[in-house]
Amino acid sequence: MSNKNNLTLECIDGKDDFLIIPIPSNADLHIGHNENEEAIDIKEMDKQDGFITFRSDGSKVSIHAGNTSKSIKINGKPLMDGHVLGTNDVIKIGTSIWRINYPVSNDSIDQALFKKDSLHSMTGLEKLKDFKLADIFDQVFKKKSTKDMEDQLLMGTSRHQPELIDLEISWARPWLFSRFMLITVVLGFLMYIAMNIFNNRIMLPGVMFIGTFAMPLSVLIFFMEMNTPRNISIFSIISSVFAGGVASLLVTLILNDRFGQLYDMLGASSAGIIEEIAKLVIVVAIFGRNTTLRWGQNGMLLGAAIGCGFAAFESAGYAFAQLLENSMSITAFSDNIILRGVMAPFTHVIWTANAAAALWFVKGDQKFSVSMLFNKFFLRIMLSSMVLHMIWNSPLFIFPIPIFLDLKFLLLGILGLSISMRLIQRGLKQIVDTRKIEIDRMASN
Secondary structure: OOOOOOOEEEEEEOOOOOOEEEOOOOOEEEEEOOOOOOOEOOOOOOHHHEEEEEEEOOOOEEEEOOOEOOOEEEOOEEOOOOEEEOOOOOEEEOOEEEEEEOOHHHOOOOHHHHOOOHHHHHHOOOOOOOOOHHHHOOOOOOOOOHHHHHHHHOOOOOOOOOOHHHOOOOOOOOOHHHHHHHHHHHHHHHHHHHHHHHOOHHHHHHHHHHHHHHHHHHHHHHHHHHOOOOOOOHHHHHHHHHHHHHHHHHHHHHHHHHOOHHHHHHHHHHHHHHHHHHHHHHHHHHHOOOOOOOOHHHHHHHHHHHHHHHHHHHHHHHHHHHHHHOOOOHHHHHHHHHHHHHHHHHOHHHHHHHHHHHHHHHHOOOOOOHHHHHOHHHHHHHHHHHHHHHHHHOOOOOOEEOOOEEHHHHHHHHHHHHHHHHHHHHHHHHHHHHHHHHHHHHHHO
16 A cells, blocks of 8 residues: 555556555656656556656646557546546546545545534535536536537436446536526427417417426436436436326325325425425335435435426426416416426425435435434435425515515525535535545555
């Protein structure tokens, strides 16, 4: 094993297994074959492959590969020349796997994650680190080809599941959700215009279907893109939307019938208890015995799928009820769809995603057991989803604002999404810690 007090480059698997190369401070290290400067020969690189440079400034190391034809990847992605290597980065040179060992004092870049704030006290989730909305959404307005979109949807299939060491462990840059949102909103608007121009009510089901699914599915695709392990296919996700959405509505009806007294006591706020339990029951029923989807972010995506189906079918039901109650009023019908569509990113999808993610952090690669429901961390997050839902449905209002009706809904939405982002961050750390264990095991064998 390497000396943790020195800055070193270590091969942990491959032709140069167990090779540890000291990296000089404020100087360059060349590996391979450099005719102009001294370089360290490694078995992975032949003479014709050239050389790779590791440049240290005393505290950080960057990698430069402009002088080699060898394939180099960082965390499963092609190297961008000059990449600054972190303690969690996995370097793949050809078929060999390497890592940088920083001195102990700099070994943990995650210590800042444990800074506490008021939300930490409520949920047990660490403060966000290196989180910038501008960075996360920087791909939204960039041009993407049809092939890019298709490749994005290939994730999770049997041939497109990266290994643990190849995962890019950083904040994802989602963009596909915005394309889907734009397409569905435009299509829904065109159908609505056509329905009014031609006064043809045959268009009503289409408007209702697109209108109620557009935003929930867009949010679901966002969570799919944020799923770092990329191990759940689009087929599994869409199947869960429809099967899970219908099943959770049925469970909700059963629970409402069985515990009707909750509505008598809490009114509409009782949905925060009944519906959140119903949706989580279905997540567990469908995926609780699965031991391969072991990551917290997997649970988040599965919960988002069930929440998406529930939200869309519920919204369709309310829209249809508006038609019946208002003598087939198209205005009441469309207003309901638009309002619930605008609020969809802040409701069922994230509430269920958060609760399921918390349960999956507890569950890991084990089969679900009832004892997991009594874990304090899970209970905190599950309770937060219930409370957010209960306050959302309550008659409490703060101040009227455009689009969201009242400031209450906007604040609750931001709070819910903040919990989601912290859970995603916890998921990144979970993968980092697991990969460290795997890398250390590889290095010691």
